[in-house]
Amino acid sequence: MIRIEPREAPSRTLTIGVPVASALIALMLAAIPLAFAGANILEAYGQMAKGIFGSVFAFTEMLTRATPLIFTGLAATLAFRAKLWNIGAEGQFYLGAMAAVTVGTGMIDAPSYILIPIILFTGAAAGAAGMAGPAYLKTRFGADEVVTTLLLNFIILIFMQMMLEGPLKDPMGMGWPQSEPIVDNGMLPQLLPRMRVHFGLIIALIAAVVAQIMLSKSVWGFKLRAIGENAAAALHAGIGVKRTLMGAAIISGAMAGLAGVSEVAGLKGYLTADLSPGFGYTGIVVAMLAGLSPIGVVLSAIFISSVFVGADSMSRAMGVSSYLADLVVAMSLISVLVGGFIARYRISWINKGVA
């Protein structure tokens, strides 16, 4: 029979090795759908690599795509650490984006060093409010935050469509449901000439470092981790569980809101209802692949973004459906879950006769 024993503490090699191995296994598993689609597998992988590393532009595109994923990955990480299941990053992303186009399209006339911080703060606040609501319903009424955040995603998306056909609609938009463009002073600067990678990436990296320090060094981080490990014991130990959870909700929502701001004010310049191809949900995969470590989120966001950018370019070149990327992302999540199990437990076969 199989015997499963928990390990004392997973070794450092396993903590880093398991996510890397899971990502590679998911990439290798992509060969199955590729074969199903009748594609030449080696050529497909070659095209993917070319789509990421083939040129400086391709590489910066990958970093551009990773930027919102770092934010949404941090959003999931900070909430999940406290076992607060924020599945609503997709909605909070759009709240942030809506706030950005509300204050950034001409309402405030200010130089960029004033306007950009205002846009960032409003967007973060809107995202935070989007998670504070479900957290309040959880702590006050016991309403499951999984369900409320999931349903809120749909409500916010519909609300945004209403705004884009109403108050936020660009009168010059030829009738399309899109917002007015962010004014030049409100746009995040580009990092390299003629490349789309923008200052949002720097903010995301700073956020990851700050989150790492807060989580591992601050008292709040300690409380958060204690609640995540055992909420009843944390309450018994006198930790203000509700307050700490609310704090986690606000920071988590703010991160998702910043993802929306960064996409609008860093990349697209205006808001449409298809701004996010599921950045909120993908953030959960990013966080899990990172083992819920903020610094790890940066690396796993880069991996997931590579999968998207590489698969997009491969599917254009070879005519394989670009849903392949979503498939690889889903398989990464499942392999890292199984890998995490292998890291945490020692599994051994016991011969019944001998034992």
Added chain:
Amino acid sequence: MDILQILISDSFWAAAFRIATPLIFGVLGALICEKAGVLNLGIEGIFAAGAMAGWMAVWLGAGLWGGLLVAALTGGAFGLLHAILTVPLGLSQHVSGLGITMLATSLSYFTYRTTLPNVSSPPRIVPFQPLDIPVLSDLPFVGLVLFQQTAMTWLAFFMVALVWWVLNRTPLGMAIRAVGDNPDAVDAQGLSVYGLRIGAIVAGSALMALGGAFLTMSAFDAFFFGMVNGRGWICIALVIFASWRPGKALLGAVLFGAFDAFQVRLQTEVGALVPSQVFLMAPYVMSIIALVIVARRAEYPRALLTPWFKGQR
């Protein structure tokens, strides 16, 4: 037409039951999983997989009932994966479920796109037709509301009765409920906790897939990307609203269907005054409000979300 006239019209209630049908399958499926102690957030993706697989089977010539079988088997397969991850491996039920949703959704979309790469308009099948039962279908009111639904609505009603009977009147049902409340006691009786939980998740997921299949094989006649549109998540909310009882699950689904049908009709009445999105939002807002109201009183299966390992107390 005023509100009262809407509420007593037979076409309104016919629409309510039509909207409720996929939800009935989904709520029952989620209920079985949760009764056995495992949350199945794979539901949204299993809906998509059931919708795609069932439709594809019919399109390839399997026949409607053959298509339903294929849908159920597909759902069961994703359920088995969720079961392996959450029961013997004891991994996070939240994350595994979301992973199943992502996997099932992307696999369905990828398969559809790969099988039918160059279709401008989605190919159609001949779906389940409204029943035409002599006398019954011609009755006033109930004729249209109940006896002119498709066979799948009646299959859903039958499943409510079957699930209720199995859970409350059979030893198997007792064991399933016990495994969601007190797995140690079940183990002490010499029953397999793993086996019961895995079986319940597979069966529940097969039911969820039938809910998805209703969309492509009865409500519509084609598969569209994004057609599930949160129905799975609404089922997860409805299970709590129904306090894990099959009868109340039916009631909750029909109430939700009535509410949804009502907002569509109200929209045509006052559409000029209020943006249509207000009505589109309403069912989701209602679900959250209902959840908040019942949350404190909800009696969750006691071992829900708690993994159980053999030989560990």
